[in-house]
Amino acid sequence: MTVKICLLKSNNDFDMEYTYIVPEHLVSEIDVGVFVTVPFGKGNSLREALVVSVGDFCGEVGFKLKKINDIIRKREKLSPDLVELCREMQKRYLCAFGSIVSLMMPPELPEKRKIKFVKLTADAERVSSLLLGNELRGIKQIRCVEVLRDSENNVISLEALQRDFDIQKSSVDTLVKKGIAEIFEEEAEFCVNTYNEFEKQGGTYPVHELNEEQVKAFNNIKECIESPLSSGILLHGITGSGKTEVYLNAIKYVVEQGGSAIMLVPEIALTPQIVSRFKSRFGENIAVLHSRLTAAQKRNEYEKIKEGIVKIVIGARSAVFAPCKNLKLIILDEEQEPSYKSYDSTPYYCADEIAFMRSRMCGGAVVLGSATPRVTTYYESLSGKLKYSYLGNRASKGTLPGVCIVNMREESEKIPGSVFSKTLFAAMKKNYEAGKQTILFVPRRGYAGKLVCGDCGKTMVCRRCRIPMTYHKKGGRLICHYCGNTITVPEKCPSCNSSVFNSRSIGTESVEAEIKKYFENADVIRMDADTTTGKEGHKVLLEKFEKENIPFLVGTQMIAKGLDFPNVTLVGVLNADGLINIQEYTAGERAFQLLTQVFGRAGRGDDKGYGILQTMITDEPLYSAAINQEYDSFYKNEIGFREAAGYPPFVHICTVNVSGIDDKGAFSLATKLRSETEKIYDRIRLSRKEDFAELFKVTRSPVPKLNNRYRWIFNIKSKSKDALLEIMEEFAYKTLTGLSAFEKEAFRITFDIE
Numbered sequence: 001m002t003v004k005i006c007l008l009k010s011n012n013d014f015d016m017e018y019t020y021i022v023p024e025h026l027v028s029e030i031d032v033g034v035f036v037t038v039p040f041g042k043g044n045s046l047r048e049a050l051v052v053s054v055g056d057f058c059g060e061v062g063f064k065l066k067k068i069n070d071i072i073r074k075r076e077k078l079s080p081d082l083v084e085l086c087r088e089m090q091k092r093y094l095c096a097f098g099s100i101v102s103l104m105m106p107p108e109l110p111e112k113r114k115i116k117f118v119k120l121t122a123d124a125e126r127v128s129s130l131l132l133g134n135e136l137r138g139i140k141q142i143r144c145v146e147v148l149r150d151s152e153n154n155v156i157s158l159e160a161l162q163r164d165f166d167i168q169k170s171s172v173d174t175l176v177k178k179g180i181a182e183i184f185e186e187e188a189e190f191c192v193n194t195y196n197e198f199e200k201q202g203g204t205y206p207v208h209e210l211n212e213e214q215v216k217a218f219n220n221i222k223e224c225i226e227s228p229l230s231s232g233i234l235l236h237g238i239t240g241s242g243k244t245e246v247y248l249n250a251i252k253y254v255v256e257q258g259g260s261a262i263m264l265v266p267e268i269a270l271t272p273q274i275v276s277r278f279k280s281r282f283g284e285n286i287a288v289l290h291s292r293l294t295a296a297q298k299r300n301e302y303e304k305i306k307e308g309i310v311k312i313v314i315g316a317r318s319a320v321f322a323p324c325k326n327l328k329l330i331i332l333d334e335e336q337e338p339s340y341k342s343y344d345s346t347p348y349y350c351a352d353e354i355a356f357m358r359s360r361m362c363g364g365a366v367v368l369g370s371a372t373p374r375v376t377t378y379y380e381s382l383s384g385k386l387k388y389s390y391l392g393n394r395a396s397k398g399t400l401p402g403v404c405i406v407n408m409r410e411e412s413e414k415i416p417g418s419v420f421s422k423t424l425f426a427a428m429k430k431n432y433e434a435g436k437q438t439i440l441f442v443p444r445r446g447y448a449g450k451l452v453c454g455d456c457g458k459t460m461v462c463r464r465c466r467i468p469m470t471y472h473k474k475g476g477r478l479i480c481h482y483c484g485n486t487i488t489v490p491e492k493c494p495s496c497n498s499s500v501f502n503s504r505s506i507g508t509e510s511v512e513a514e515i516k517k518y519f520e521n522a523d524v525i526r527m528d529a530d531t532t533t534g535k536e537g538h539k540v541l542l543e544k545f546e547k548e549n550i551p552f553l554v555g556t557q558m559i560a561k562g563l564d565f566p567n568v569t570l571v572g573v574l575n576a577d578g579l580i581n582i583q584e585y586t587a588g589e590r591a592f593q594l595l596t597q598v599f600g601r602a603g604r605g606d607d608k609g610y611g612i613l614q615t616m617i618t619d620e621p622l623y624s625a626a627i628n629q630e631y632d633s634f635y636k637n638e639i640g641f642r643e644a645a646g647y648p649p650f651v652h653i654c655t656v657n658v659s660g661i662d663d664k665g666a667f668s669l670a671t672k673l674r675s676e677t678e679k680i681y682d683r684i685r686l687s688r689k690e691d692f693a694e695l696f697k698v699t700r701s702p703v704p705k706l707n708n709r710y711r712w713i714f715n716i717k718s719k720s721k722d723a724l725l726e727i728m729e730e731f732a733y734k735t736l737t738g739l740s741a742f743e744k745e746a747f748r749i750t751f752d753i754e
């Protein structure tokens with residue numbers, strides 16, 4: 001018997017399938033998905049590998065077949081459908097096989113070592129008096145007591161406190177001195193963290209009888225599940241229309257039929273509230289995969305899923321790889337969220353693509369749920385590739401807030417030296433005096449580096465790509481960081497002929513300072529990258545905002561999500577134009593999603609909410625679509641732009657990114673790679689005459705420097721994804737493997753096809 005294996009640790013040079021002989025004594029144990037060690041290369045050093053197929057292969061002519069050395073028994077076998085998924089992902093993402101396999105393996109159990117733990121010693125009564133009274137001054141100390149109270153046996157490692165909650169030892173020491181907690185040392189697994197916020201939540205949620213729209217949606221999903229062909233459905237429903245209730249019913253149905261289901265939510269939405277809503281419906285039949293589990297806990301959850309002890313998995317992006325048996329349903333809630341795409345490590349997979357790959361293998365259904373679906377998703381539903389269901393009514397009470405647009409070019413709106421318009425300021429004052437809370441939203445990236453017309457507020461955009469260009473003061477030029485196109489700064493604004501340009505931007509700090517100036521003694525919470533360090537920084541500030549009824553919250557994009565505060569009755573967006581001035585073709589779509597979300601924030605409670613959007617651009621169709629929650633009109637406009645300027649879904653884009661500490665070196669390597677690519681590109685284009693394609697110049701990345709590394713990019717566009725894959729396959733396996741050892745070491749080269 002022989003098998004084909006793939007190495008777990010290899011770069012693209014050796015990333016292929018190799019044939020090995022299975023020794024007699026291992027024959028009974030060998031199977032697809034088993035991990036083995038094999039002698040490899042001239043020196044026959046032992047390498048770890050995965051068996052991808054079993055049969056009687058003859059190997060390559062002229063090579064003597066080697067034997068498998070042994071089976072790695074401590075590694076659990078990967079199920080055949082996941083092995084197939086690995087192979088399919090490799091074709092799609094053109095990355096090392098081992099990096100894909102590692103996405104699907106439960107973590108290995110680490111070595112034991114001595115680590116420090118913190119234990120809560122105060123009793124329940126004391127704890128509640130500590131939390132309610134004012135003996136504890138620091139918010140970190142209060143948070144620490146809460147975390148300890150919610151942890152298993154009231155114990156948590158010091159490391160986890162620091163890492164996940166940003167609580168430093170000094171805060172713990174204070175608690176120890178006061179006799180509230182103690183520190184002790186024990187041999188344990190690395191990174192022990194027994195925080196179980198998801199276990200503690202009890203509560204029951206009412207089961208609702210589905211309304212008419214929900215029933216239709218449910219039946220649509222049921223049809224997908226029952227159909228032997230893989231199929232997907234877009235569940236488009238405004239916030240609060242009862243999508244989750246439909247998911248719960250679909251999952252219940254699948255489980256009753258003996259299948260299993262995966263429910264994906266964006267990392268930030270994976271909260272105890274959502275988990276407990278599922279737990280109250282399905283009890284212990286649920287595994288929750290989240291980033292704070294320890295290796296041992298994660299293995300435990302994997303085990304339960306794999307054995308079929310639990311049929312339902314809830315988790316963030318990577319839970320799409322959960323080893324479910326008889327998988328029949330994968331749901332992506334908030335399908336438009338960028339966090340479904342992995343940006344931080346290769347492969348740069350998209351959870352929705354993986355969901356469809358899995359559904360093709362298992363014949364199950366994929367549900368994409370959203371209030372504001374991606375343009376590409378909606379397009380597919382219109383073209384019939386996806387089924388479609390719409391929920392247009394709020395399932396429970398609550399009304400949409402009244403939102404108005406304030407034109408900042410209007411003299412009568414201006415308050416000298418202020419970022420607030422008269423309308424917004426008056427509303428803030430009224431809200432403050434009524435004891436209500438206000439959220440002010442300041443888009444993060446704003447105008448930085450862009451050239452904006454001082455009269456009409458429009459940004460100078462690239463003629464070809466129709467996205468904002470970057471302004472380089474030195475030399476007075478505008479550069480498109482998409483196609484590399486460079487022009488000199490025009491004398492007059494192409495839209496309104498004005499010759500006044502500016503590049504001013506509003507920051508969260510200046511808004512905070514102004515509030516302090518106008519509203520004496522008013523508390524303000526500011527949330528941006530500076531004030532929310534640590535995983536829990538975000539949460540701590542939001543809790544403070546709610547509990548202490550702080551009148552003002554000022555923040556960047558990060559405050560748009562998941563806020564549900566009954567006392568917030570006013571939401572203001574300062575400089576909405578900053579949202580659409582981003583150098584990405586998805587800027588419009590993101591702006592629409594964000595604005596729809598932030599204005600959904602106001603008026604969750606009994607009082608009606610108000611929203612105010614400040615802008616310089618009065619004829620921006622996106623704004624009126626967002627404030628009136630008109631998805632269709634937004635879509636019509638956006639899809640027109642995508643088609644005219646050549647973006648998905650009409651055109652696929654491959655971005656090659658070269659980064660290095662040496663700026664010049666990264667640029668010249670990018671240039672060299674581009675000319676190599678041009679050769680491949682020319683040849684493939686000839687053989688695929690009909691496919692429109694374009695190869696652009698090397699240009700700085702829209703994020704020119706990250707983690708001390710300079711980034712250069714070039715883009716290729718094509719109507720055919722296959723054409724891009726063909727080009728990039730040769731690029732990955734020939735061009736990249738042919739680089740010098742120095743180039744491979746000093747620079748990082750990644751690419752992404754969308």
Ligand code: ADP
Nearest residue numbers: 208209210211239240241242243244245395396
């Ligand atoms: P979405 O996920 O679309 O935002 P949810 O499923 O969370 O909406 O539902 C919003 C609210 O409406 C929840 O409080 C939920 O309990 C309630 N709800 C959902 N479906 C119904 C129904 N058929 N009848 C009454 N209330 C419902």
Ligand code: ZN
Nearest residue numbers: 453456493496
């Ligand atoms: Zn203008």
Ligand code: ZN
Nearest residue numbers: 462465480483
């Ligand atoms: Zn351009």
